[in-house]
Amino acid sequence: MTDIHLETKNLSFTYPDGTKALQNVNLQIKKGEKIAIMGPNGAGKSTLFSHFNGLTEPTSGHVEVDGEKIIFEKDELLKVRQKVGIVFQDPNDQLFAPTVKEDVAFGPMNLGLDYDEVERRIAESLEMVGMEGFEEKTPHHLSGGQQKRIAIAGIVAMRPEIMILDEPTAGLDPEGVDKVLNILNNLNKEGMSIVISSHDIEMVNEFADKIFVLYNGEIIACGDKHDIFSDKELLKKAHLKAPVSTEILHKLKNNGFDVDTTKISIDEVTEEIIKAKKI
Numbered sequence: 001m002t003d004i005h006l007e008t009k010n011l012s013f014t015y016p017d018g019t020k021a022l023q024n025v026n027l028q029i030k031k032g033e034k035i036a037i038m039g040p041n042g043a044g045k046s047t048l049f050s051h052f053n054g055l056t057e058p059t060s061g062h063v064e065v066d067g068e069k070i071i072f073e074k075d076e077l078l079k080v081r082q083k084v085g086i087v088f089q090d091p092n093d094q095l096f097a098p099t100v101k102e103d104v105a106f107g108p109m110n111l112g113l114d115y116d117e118v119e120r121r122i123a124e125s126l127e128m129v130g131m132e133g134f135e136e137k138t139p140h141h142l143s144g145g146q147q148k149r150i151a152i153a154g155i156v157a158m159r160p161e162i163m164i165l166d167e168p169t170a171g172l173d174p175e176g177v178d179k180v181l182n183i184l185n186n187l188n189k190e191g192m193s194i195v196i197s198s199h200d201i202e203m204v205n206e207f208a209d210k211i212f213v214l215y216n217g218e219i220i221a222c223g224d225k226h227d228i229f230s231d232k233e234l235l236k237k238a239h240l241k242a243p244v245s246t247e248i249l250h251k252l253k254n255n256g257f258d259v260d261t262t263k264i265s266i267d268e269v270t271e272e273i274i275k276a277k278k279i
């Protein structure tokens, strides 16, 4: 058994109009990891995600789930989609049923589960996202943050092993962001591998173990938060900004203070500032 959960090998994709959206993308996601794919608008994040469960067929190269190449045949794709669940950026692309309950039920019903099991999964996944009691509501009448949580519940109800979320916190208020991150952390604690895309560095700083930087359809860097966020050249190239916490350390260093600019969490940075000495 491999501990690599999801892998792309020389994955390239060109849209029919000639746009080279992905070029030779090689990435590995291990079981239980929390990964962020970072990159500016148009970098290719959504195109990449649509390859992770076989919604899009590569122009060249391929994707492997649990060491097995995704094969573009109906039964094979069903198996892959059971393992890899995708939450789209816009809940409107996902939510379609007249009630929350029917929406969340859709996936489990398609898996051919019996009535009791479907009911169990609806209850369990709505509880997981803190939306129990909203069963009979119309998804369109909910707030953006609530819609996002219902969209997540619909995927959780299929019990995938890997959850892919395209910009899961974009457009949410701070409380909405915290709620979504909480849900993702809880799912991860239960063993789910989580992959998100984002250009929100503060959120990624809080959430991800490991980061891939995508720019112009290419992975230009990969590493832990310390590697990525302390590399000013890289961040500039990828149109990303360092977290405010590291910006402060860089400013202190430029002013002659002896600080370690690779520190990034608020706690670490506070510690650096407290012990900073002028040299």
Ligand SMILES: Nc1ncnc2c1ncn2[C@@H]1O[C@H](COP(=O)(O)OP(=O)(O)O)[C@@H](O)[C@H]1O
Binding pocket: 015, 016, 017, 019, 020, 021, 039, 040, 041, 042, 043, 044, 045, 046, 047, 048
């Ligand atoms: N359906 C499409 N047809 C042609 N080009 C597209 C299509 N969708 C996206 N693109 C282009 O592919 C590139 C990557 O887009 P996308 O994957 O949406 O990036 P991101 O999600 O990082 O913003 C961009 O240059 C975008 O304009």
Ligand SMILES: [Mg+2]
Binding pocket: 045, 046, 047, 089, 166
């Ligand atoms: Mg996108």
